[in-house]
Amino acid sequence: DDWYHFYHMLNSHTKVAVDFTASWCGPCRQMSPIFSDLSSEHRDVLFLSVDIDNVRDVAQAYGISSLPTFKFFYGGREYQTVVGANRSGLEYGIESL
Numbered sequence: 627d628d629w630y631h632f633y634h635m636l637n638s639h640t641k642v643a644v645d646f647t648a649s650w651c652g653p654c655r656q657m658s659p660i661f662s663d664l665s666s667e668h669r670d671v672l673f674l675s676v677d678i679d680n681v682r683d684v685a686q687a688y689g690i691s692s693l694p695t696f697k698f699f700y701g702g703r704e705y706q707t708v709v710g711a712n713r714s715g716l717e718y719g720i721e722s723l
Contacts, residue, residue: 629684632674632676636674639672640701641670641672641700642671642672642700643668643672643674643699643719643720644696646693646694646695647676648678648693649679651694653694654693654694656711657711657713661673694709694710695707695709696715696716698720698723705723706719
């Protein structure tokens with residue numbers, strides 16, 4: 627089950643960055659390589675991408691209404707949210723974990 631897998635990943639790592647995305651979303655495609663590059667720079671953070679069309683229950687549980695949405699979790703708890711193609715917000719969210 628996707629929800630169980632997401633919850634398990636979220637709670638098995640201290641620092642988690644989640645990219646809520648969709649294949650049809652232009653700004654999401656723009657931010658995807660940036661998210662990927664940041665994952666190689668921040669090895670202490672688990673980076674997850676969630677396609678809202680494939681994992682609707684997770685997207686609904688976190689109230690995702692705009693894309694892309696980046697959520698940051700520390701110790702399993704939601705810490706911060708950045709909405710939109712905002713590179714500096716994304717970078718700040720990751721660095722503040």
